[in-house]
Amino acid sequence: MAIRCVASRKTLAGLKETSSRLIGFRGIQTFTLPDLPYDYGALEPAISGEIMQIHHQKHHQTYVTNYNNALEQLDQAVSKGDASAVVKLQSAIKFNGGGHVNHLIFWKNLAPVKEGGGEPPKGSLGSAIDTHFGSLEGLVKKMSAEGAAVQGSGWVWLGLDKELKKLVVDTTANQDPLVTKGGSLVPLVGIDVWEHAYYLQYKNVRPEYLKNVWKVINWKYASEIYEKECN
Amino acid sequence: MMTVAVTAISSPLLLHSQGPNRQLLQWKRNEKRRLPTKVAGSGVITAGFELKPPPYSLDALEPHMSRETLDYHWGKHYRTYIENLNKQIVGTDLDALSLEEVVLLSYNRGNMLPAFNNAAQAWNHEFFWESIQPGGGGKPTGELLRLIERDFGSFEEFLERFKSAAASNFGSGWTWLAYKANRLEVANAVNPLPKEEDKKLVIVKTPNAVNPLVWDYSPLLTIDTWEHAYYLDFENRRAEYINTFMEKLVSWETVNTRLEAAMVRATQREQEGTYTEEEANPDDEEPEVYLDSDIDVSEVD
Numbered sequence: 001m002a003i004r005c006v007a008s009r010k011t012l013a014g015l016k017e018t019s020s021r022l023i024g025f026r027g028i029q030t031f032t033l034p035d036l037p038y039d040y041g042a043l044e045p046a047i048s049g050e051i052m053q054i055h056h057q058k059h060h061q062t063y064v065t066n067y068n069n070a071l072e073q074l075d076q077a078v079s080k081g082d083a084s085a086v087v088k089l090q091s092a093i094k095f096n097g098g099g100h101v102n103h104l105i106f107w108k109n110l111a112p113v114k115e116g117g118g119e120p121p122k123g124s125l126g127s128a129i130d131t132h133f134g135s136l137e138g139l140v141k142k143m144s145a146e147g148a149a150v151q152g153s154g155w156v157w158l159g160l161d162k163e164l165k166k167l168v169v170d171t172t173a174n175q176d177p178l179v180t181k182g183g184s185l186v187p188l189v190g191i192d193v194w195e196h197a198y199y200l201q202y203k204n205v206r207p208e209y210l211k212n213v214w215k216v217i218n219w220k221y222a223s224e225i226y227e228k229e230c231n
Numbered sequence: 232m233m234t235v236a237v238t239a240i241s242s243p244l245l246l247h248s249q250g251p252n253r254q255l256l257q258w259k260r261n262e263k264r265r266l267p268t269k270v271a272g273s274g275v276i277t278a279g280f281e282l283k284p285p286p287y288s289l290d291a292l293e294p295h296m297s298r299e300t301l302d303y304h305w306g307k308h309y310r311t312y313i314e315n316l317n318k319q320i321v322g323t324d325l326d327a328l329s330l331e332e333v334v335l336l337s338y339n340r341g342n343m344l345p346a347f348n349n350a351a352q353a354w355n356h357e358f359f360w361e362s363i364q365p366g367g368g369g370k371p372t373g374e375l376l377r378l379i380e381r382d383f384g385s386f387e388e389f390l391e392r393f394k395s396a397a398a399s400n401f402g403s404g405w406t407w408l409a410y411k412a413n414r415l416e417v418a419n420a421v422n423p424l425p426k427e428e429d430k431k432l433v434i435v436k437t438p439n440a441v442n443p444l445v446w447d448y449s450p451l452l453t454i455d456t457w458e459h460a461y462y463l464d465f466e467n468r469r470a471e472y473i474n475t476f477m478e479k480l481v482s483w484e485t486v487n488t489r490l491e492a493a494m495v496r497a498t499q500r501e502q503e504g505t506y507t508e509e510e511a512n513p514d515d516e517e518p519e520v521y522l523d524s525d526i527d528v529s530e531v532d
Contacts, residue, residue, distance in 0.1 A: 200466075204307040
């Protein structure tokens, strides 16, 4: 079942810190907020410690809590055969489950400078970027422009289309995961452009946030995912 | 900086239907708040929606909504919508129209034209500043209270539902109290025989820039739940912002004035019988939008 796949450790590479717990008799798997692999202030000055703390402890935590609630309700509705309740829960699952999935990726997409944040991608991902976008600068420019153009809340992604074997840049609205734009899309880098991701520091100037966030993008993680999916 | 003529918050002028072309527009002002198109030194012609200041100073809503928030929300976000809108529409068919006309035209039955986002957000924000006031809050009175009690059971019940709607509007958007008349339960279906019971207050949630004008509802009150509206004062605590909004900021006086205008308009439309001309085509997915007879819509369509 799709929901269980999200929770499996194979799907979320390296996320050993994601713990899950069994609840109740039926044993549905629910989720907890993982710790960040760096201090809240470690991404400064690109992203302030204040933002990182609220983003992680409040926003992501809320997605986790609400996702768990929705899953419990879904479980009951499914076992009761209440089809309309199941359908009604889909938006809560999409919002909150999507929020959880997206932010798990996001924390991995970021790294302090002294741990490689901002270092350009090497290896096969670096070459693929040059092939598809001309250069890393070309990719950065495209993603920043598309991220700035997202109306309302959403994400801008660098993804790998596993079937077509090419890199794509795309955006999603609200907390829709990249896979909602195409079943064969694997997220490599996602940048949160919800206002909560930058407002306390950059206020209304989203382009400035997008200019600076690249200084802490963890290309090593993106390369790992890329290499794994390509082999 | 241009001196902006500030219109006092008074009842919006009503439009009277002109002949067979029913006008939906509710918020037209006597003076279209427009400059004549002017040619700047470089020879560039500029369109001219002007910034409309809120009917209170930017620090007047402290401590419930900080000056800092208004500096950014009004001074940057709203300003940017107006400036970008002007750039978008200059020299096009959307130029020389009122803001509401631009909103309705660019909504384009749900297949939004590029100007919609800026136009609707400009409209929404102007409506929002006027929905709140220093020393706001409390309870509505008179006809407004009567209708709230009729349509929601009680004021407390209304409050609960409005706050819950605003809190659960995922992503960016707005929550509205609106007056719905001459319409069936489906947003785009005209009611050919509206009864008193069909004219009612509704709570609606909209995403991003959408507002209930596009469904021919009469907005009465709005709360902005884009994060930028509350983040500096409340961070992620949207529920607290919503509580503060209802307890300390909402201007029931303005809402009441808007309701009166909406009810008059609904009665006029009924009396003129123009609604029977535009019966809903059940195959249409999006509402028909009716415009001034002097607007040539052929290019837009």
